[in-house]
Amino acid sequence: MSGRPRRAVRRRPSGRELRRLANSVGIGYNNIRYMNRRDIDRQLPLPPAFLHILIAIGDGERHGYAIMQAVADRTSGKVRMSPGTLYGSIRRLLDDGLIEEVMRRPSRGDDDERRRYYRVTPFGRAVATAETVRLSTLVQDARAAGLVLRKG
Amino acid sequence: MRVRDRLFAWIVRMYPREFRDRFGPEMAAAYRNARDDAASRGLGALSSFWTSVATDVAMRAPGEHLMLTIDDVRFALRSLRAAPVFAIVALVTLALGIGANTAMYTVVEAVALRPLPFPDSGRLVRIWEKNDTLKIAQFSTSALNYLSWREKARAFEDLAAWRSGSVTVATGTEPVRVQRIEATRSLLPVLRTEPVVGRNFTGDEVRVGGPRAALLLESFWRDRFGADPSVIGRQVSLDGVAHTVVGIVPDRGLVSQVQIVTPLLIDPAKESRANHTLTTIARLRPGVTLAQAQQDMDRVARELSGEFADDARWGTVVASFYDWLVPPAVRTALYVMLAAVALVLLVVCTNLANLMLARASARSRELAVRLALGATRARIIRQVLTESLLLAIAGGAGGVLLAWRLTPVVRRLATGVLPPGSTVSLNASVLFFSLAVSIAAGVLFGVLPAALSRTGDVAMVLNRGGRGVAPQQGLARQVLVISEVALATVLVSAGALLVQSYQRLQHADLGFNPNRITTAMIGLPAERYASAESAITFYQRLVAGISAAPGVESAALGSGPPLTGVSTGMPVGAIGASPLGSADMQADWRFVSGNYFATLAVPVVQGRTFDQREIGEHGLASVVLSQSLARALFSGDPLQRQVRLGNRRVYTVIGVVGDVRNLSLATAPRPTMYFSSGELLWPSMTIVVRSAGDIPVAQTVRRIVASLDPELAIFNVQRMRDALANNAAQPQTTAWLVGNFAALALLLALIGVYGVLAYLVVQRTREIGVRMALGATPRGMTYVVLRYAMRLTGIGVIAGAAGSLVVGPLLASELYGVSAHDTATMIGVPLALLAMSMLAAFVPAWRATRVDPLVALRAE
Secondary structure, three states, X not given: OOOOOOOOOOOOOOHHHHHHHXXXXXXXXHHOOOOOHXXXXXXXOOOHHHHHHHHHOOOOXXXXXXXXXXXXXXXXXXXXXXXXXXXXXXXXXXXXXXXXXXXXXXXXXXXXXXXXXXXXXXXXXXXXXXXXXXXXXXXXXXXXXXXXXXXX | OOHHHHHHHHHHHOOOHHHHHHHHHHHHHHHHHHHHHHHHOOHHHHHHHXXXXXXXXXXHHHHHHHHHHHXXXXXXXXXXXXXXXXXXXXXXXXXXXHHHXXXXXXXXXXXXXXXXXXXXXXXXEEEEEEEOOOOEEEEOEEHHHHHHHHHHOOOEEEEEXXXXXXXXXXXXXXXXXXXXXXXXXXXXXXXXXXXXXXXXXXXXXXXXXXXXXXXXXXXXXXXXXXXXXXXXXXXXXXXXXXXXXXXXXXXXXXXXOOOEEEEOOOOOOOOOOOOXXXXXXXXXXXXXXXXXXXXXXXXXXXXXXXXXXXXXXXXXXXXXXXXXXXXXXXXXXXXXXXXXXXXXXXXXXXXXXHHHHHHHXXXXXXXHXXXXXXXXXXHHHHHHHHHHHHHHHHHHHHHHHHHXXXXXXXXXXXXXXXXXXXXXXOOHHHHHHHHHHHHHHHHHHHHHHHHHOOOOOHHHHHHHOOOOOOHXXXXXXXXXXXXXXXXXXXXXXXXXXXXXXXXXXXXXXXXXXXXXXXXXXXXXXXXXXXXXXXXXXXXXXXXXXXXXXXXXXXXXXXXXXXXXXXXXXXXXXXXXXXXXXXXXXXEXXXXXXXXXXXXXXXXXXXXXXXXXXXXXXXXXXXXXXXXXXXXXXXXXXXXXXXXXXXXXXXXXXEEEEOOOOOOOOOOOOOOEXXXXXOOOOOOEEEEEEEEXXXXXXXXXXXXXXXXXXXXXXXXXXXXXXXXXXXXXXXXHHHHXXXXXXXXXXXXXXXXXXXXXXHHHHHHOHHHHHHXXXXXXXXXXXXXXXXXXXXXXXXXXXXXXXXXXXXXXHHHHHHOOXXXXXXXXXXHHHHHHHHHHHHHHHHHHHHHHHOOOHXXXXXXX
């Protein structure tokens, strides 16, 4: 090709643009994700179900049903997600790059070949942290306003 | 597999395919595990589990679909923003196409699809009299026959009849002339119409000599009496006679647009079976068919024919009430117009499909990349369809807006064909139609590109470097252009026929001079003008007064001047034309004053018109014939010959005048006989005035009428020019609309031809380069491209011409003075289209000659 040389420097695409691109092509964002402060803020406030899932896999990868169980156990059965809610949330979390699938399968006894394992991405961790900060600020504000009786 | 497991698999299937592919098996497993877990925790847990499953089905699965759709819509919006010219062309053409369809549909809906406002109207029938010997297919009923039918017929629940006319109402301020029907007491029950206030007539009120009662129509009651319910029981003066208002009838509750209903008083002693004046309808008994009712009425007619000599040759026709109110011809015309706009939309869709294909082939590389990166084909088809549906629905919204703006125009267009109480409006049914049409259009122009997008082989497209194109696309585009040209040919032919028809109509010979003519109607109340002499004298003084008024050139009196909507016929035969006497023929008749022909500038061909000799009871029984009637009745000189009318009276021919188009512009002049208005009068007569300049004729006439009789009102004042314009309005609108539709279709088709050829030339640049390098001349290349264009459009116009021949007869009822298979049109339009396509093809052909072989080959 002759003619003018192409511009060497191009603006780096924003995370949103990359995510759009990934979605339009039909592939997951995790492959081309890019993180910045604005992308984190855009995720907030995080839906409760998302936070529950992030907490459930915060300490290690789990498969879908294990996440449901972990959430139920931790909340003493108060929060029970339906599979629809769980996988709907997982899809969003995957597409937004908060969690990712684990390619390697842990070799445990009850491992089922159908099962996929999920873990938090650094971006997901950043979002969860930001959400926790947001919630604790909220709790402090409520306490300052006299809405919370006693420190638990 | 257990039922439960199958249920879970089924629930998973409700999610979008992309979602299922990623999470399906896992989700089904999670459902199973969650259920087992819930079961182990007891009945309460189990029931809350099933509740959450139900929520998933009802909310989550549709939610996932919605998310995907939102993604697709966003994607479509982005890709449309990247191609603004395409998007704007698509939106504008779609808005035009769908707008025209919506506007047309509002009329079709109001006229042909909306049910009549009468409950159970399927059982209503219209009953006519007929006379096979006189070749009268449908005629009004005589009052005596109506009474006999009601007594003898068994097929009907009840019959009702009325006579239309007008009456002067004096309510305080100034007298107004209003439309009135004299109806039988059974009319409201037969139509199932209930008075809004008050009651129907009583048995006493419909008897001759009984108390005088009147029903007011709701709108008249609102306008004149401010919807005051205390008007019931009040007296109103109708033609100088006091009537008591007994009830208010809803406007939609009657068949014709009137203001007042009074009882039809039938005095059998004064009636004749030969006096056919009534409109008769009936309600069939439940379960009785039209054919059975006809049989029943045939029996009744036979009995009556045997019984009464003056009813001997009369039969009956039981016809559809609906067809009478909404004539099949009107419906056909509407459907023709709807078909024309549908064709335009089809061309719009074809053109858009073509543009989408061009876009798709330009984007084939992008699609291949996306496929290679793992997007499913289903997803890509979905995205293409989302784009087209998005365009179609946005275009549809624009179209509805357009149709809404057009509603007043459409409303004006539709007056005259609307059944009683119907109005043209953008109602829910119309909006639903527009939505359906939009979606259909979107699918129509989106489905082909979407379907073809799957045929490309990823590796092949990527290897071709985005240069080539799948062969199916080339073929599809050719077929699309051929159909576009064919559709445009059909529409342009139809438009050409209608425009020619309208032009002929404009130049139709009226037989009179319509310039500066004004007509006004007037009626004399029988109570105050009981004798013929008093009425004749009144009219003579009136005509003399108006003629003498300043600014009036000439004035005359007639019972039915041209285009006033009056039509009357009677059999007539010549006496002594041949030894056997000539066969009776049907002729129109009019009562006119002597200067009627001079005022309208109708030429007197032979003899004289009426004068003092034809005034009064003892005047001469003279008749003036129209030229065509004179020619039909007599072979030689008609003057002083005699004719016998259907009522057995004999008249002497004193003159012959030119033929006049009395009924409408499009109706050929009918044989007409004229009698002297000095001899007989009609209940209402028309004053014909030719003014010298632009003077307020209505005021002049009103002033002179008031000076003679202050209680009289004139009505239906119209200028002949306006009447002519109204008369031509419908054909003008039809020609204008179809002509514009045709122009739009033609433009779109030419764009299509240009697009395909331009694309072809770009696509074959390399081939052209090679051929030029091997010695092909630029002229030769132009020829190759033009030949290709000729082949495409040639097939198109031939198909279109064949289509026009099929469609033509549907137009026949709309055409005047031009055949539906007019040879010049059928050959000229396709040739013109071919020529225009060649022009459209010339730019790409010229571009082919500009291909530089060196550049073309170096691009390899």
